[in-house]
Amino acid sequence: MKSVFLILLLLGSSACTQVEPWVKPYERANLADPVMLFERDPISDSYMHHVREAREGARGAAGSAGGGCGCN
Amino acid sequence: MFKRGLTLLLLLPAIVQAAVLPEDRVDLLYHSYDGQDVEVNGPSFLVRKSLSPNVSLTANYYVDNITSASIDVVTQGSKYTENRREGGIGADFLYEDTTFTVGISNSEENDYSATTSWFGLTQEFFGGLSTLSLGYGRGSDEVRRNDDPDFEPQDVDRRSYRLGFTQVLSKNAVMGASWETISDEGYLNNPYRGYRFLTNTGAGFAFSDEEIYPGTRTSNAASVRGRYFLAPDASVHAEYRYFSDDWDIRAHNIEFGYTRRWGERWLGEVGYRYYTQTGSDFFSNVFAFENAQNFMGRDKEYSPFDNHTLRFGASYQFLPDGWWRLNSGTINLNYDFIRFSYDEYTDNTNTTDASQIPNEKLLEYDAHVLRLFISIWF
Numbered sequence: 184m185k186s187v188f189l190i191l192l193l194l195g196s197s198a199c200t201q202v203e204p205w206v207k208p209y210e211r212a213n214l215a216d217p218v219m220l221f222e223r224d225p226i227s228d229s230y231m232h233h234v235r236e237a238r239e240g241a242r243g244a245a246g247s248a249g250g251g252c253g254c255n
Numbered sequence: 256m257f258k259r260g261l262t263l264l265l266l267l268p269a270i271v272q273a274a275v276l277p278e279d280r281v282d283l284l285y286h287s288y289d290g291q292d293v294e295v296n297g298p299s300f301l302v303r304k305s306l307s308p309n310v311s312l313t314a315n316y317y318v319d320n321i322t323s324a325s326i327d328v329v330t331q332g333s334k335y336t337e338n339r340r341e342g343g344i345g346a347d348f349l350y351e352d353t354t355f356t357v358g359i360s361n362s363e364e365n366d367y368s369a370t371t372s373w374f375g376l377t378q379e380f381f382g383g384l385s386t387l388s389l390g391y392g393r394g395s396d397e398v399r400r401n402d403d404p405d406f407e408p409q410d411v412d413r414r415s416y417r418l419g420f421t422q423v424l425s426k427n428a429v430m431g432a433s434w435e436t437i438s439d440e441g442y443l444n445n446p447y448r449g450y451r452f453l454t455n456t457g458a459g460f461a462f463s464d465e466e467i468y469p470g471t472r473t474s475n476a477a478s479v480r481g482r483y484f485l486a487p488d489a490s491v492h493a494e495y496r497y498f499s500d501d502w503d504i505r506a507h508n509i510e511f512g513y514t515r516r517w518g519e520r521w522l523g524e525v526g527y528r529y530y531t532q533t534g535s536d537f538f539s540n541v542f543a544f545e546n547a548q549n550f551m552g553r554d555k556e557y558s559p560f561d562n563h564t565l566r567f568g569a570s571y572q573f574l575p576d577g578w579w580r581l582n583s584g585t586i587n588l589n590y591d592f593i594r595f596s597y598d599e600y601t602d603n604t605n606t607t608d609a610s611q612i613p614n615e616k617l618l619e620y621d622a623h624v625l626r627l628f629i630s631i632w633f
Contacts, residue, residue: 204381204382204383204384205384205425206423206426208382210426213426213486214426214429214484217522218484218488218490218515219482221421221429221431221480224282224587224630226299226315226628226630227626227628230284230286230299230317231626237556239556240500240506240556240557241474241476241498241506241508241530242437242474243435243436243474243475243498244433244434244476244478245478
């Protein structure tokens with residue numbers, strides 16, 4: 184319970200003090216390169232998910248959460 | 256899990272740099288799968304168009320033309336052809352660093368209908384370096400059987416809960432992690448398949464009219480993935496996923512890949528994926544007698560097996576400077592070679608007598624998966 188309170192305190196305090204992005208906007212060229220995209224081609228990726236789910240017992244947690252390059 | 260993620264999300268401070276919606280684009284794809292006497296091909300179409308900087312709509316249409324003479328089909332039925340058509344629409348709404356997504360899709364076959372709707376929420380924070388996403392999906396399926404007019408249509412209810420996180424680690428590295436829980440309830444059998452069992456104290460064998468599956472299934476999957484930039488124009492990536500469900504299936508898959516640009520127009524990719532799973536606790540290649548246990552099935556998808564995939568991809572950019580209302584486009588060709596090797600499921604195509612069962616060979620086959628598509632940004 185104490186640790187939960189500390190985490191909440193830290194998160195709360197960080198809301199008041201701006202966290203500096205540790206990768207500056209001018210340092211994100213490599214992250215924005217097409218070779219760095221998790222899902223560059225959504226139509227092809229969703230097809231491959233379909234092929235696998237039809238033939239494998241496992242399912243779910245395929246693909247990325249989206250975003251994340253910080254390049255906007 | 257959903258509640259805890261939402262609480263965490265509300266506590267996280269959103270700062271600087273607003274998020275943006277994906278670019279307007281249209282994709283037209285031809286797909287082809289060829290493996291173990293199953294051929295599936297057809298077109299797919301996906302369009303994304305923004306109405307304003309804060310609203311973007313998507314629509315997709317997908318067709319599977321299926322010709323199947325797979326081992327399950329020829330040993331328990333006859334070769335068939337059919338098609339599946341799927342259409343869906345969705346919308347993304349952006350508010351500051353938060354994107355809300357809603358959508359619905361419908362899939363129709365002559366013996367199966369499925370409607371799925373979903374809601375998602377994506378939040379960027381720490382200047383866009385971190386992304387948290389939550390998703391919920393709900394599906395309602397109806398299962399029918401073409402060759403049996405007395406078969407009453409059966410329902411399946413599906414729910415999925417998803418949590419994802421993507422993190423920029425450095426100016427050259429990004430990683431992501433996902434968790435997804437899926438639960439199904441209803442008629443989960445394949446209505447055309449039966450289980451195999453020995454008769455006359457082992458002298459003969461037969462197939463049951465239907466498999467007997469549990470009425471529920473709950474699964475959990477967790478995955479991590481990462482990409483690292485190799486200067487000046489390449490990247491490597493890796494992914495791992497662990498899966499388990501209450502049918503006693505455990506699965507692992509791991510993937511590695513290398514992507515590289517040549518000049519401004521060409522992009523190539525090679526990759527390798529390994530997948531392995533244990534079988535469900537009600538799978539058996541042949542049961543000792545009829546009604547040997549409560550649940551029984553002989554689906555190779557739920558048997559223990561592994562597969563290896565080699566992937567090759569190439570992409571060429573045209574109209575790099577745009578034309579008319581088009582910003583740019585790519586033409587792409589992706590090919591996957593997959594080798595499936597089953598640990599218990601055997602090839603029973605020519606088996607006519609129970610004495611031949613011990614000599615059946617374990618099933619192994621290769622599949623070829625092709626995607627040819629054009630993407631245009633506008």
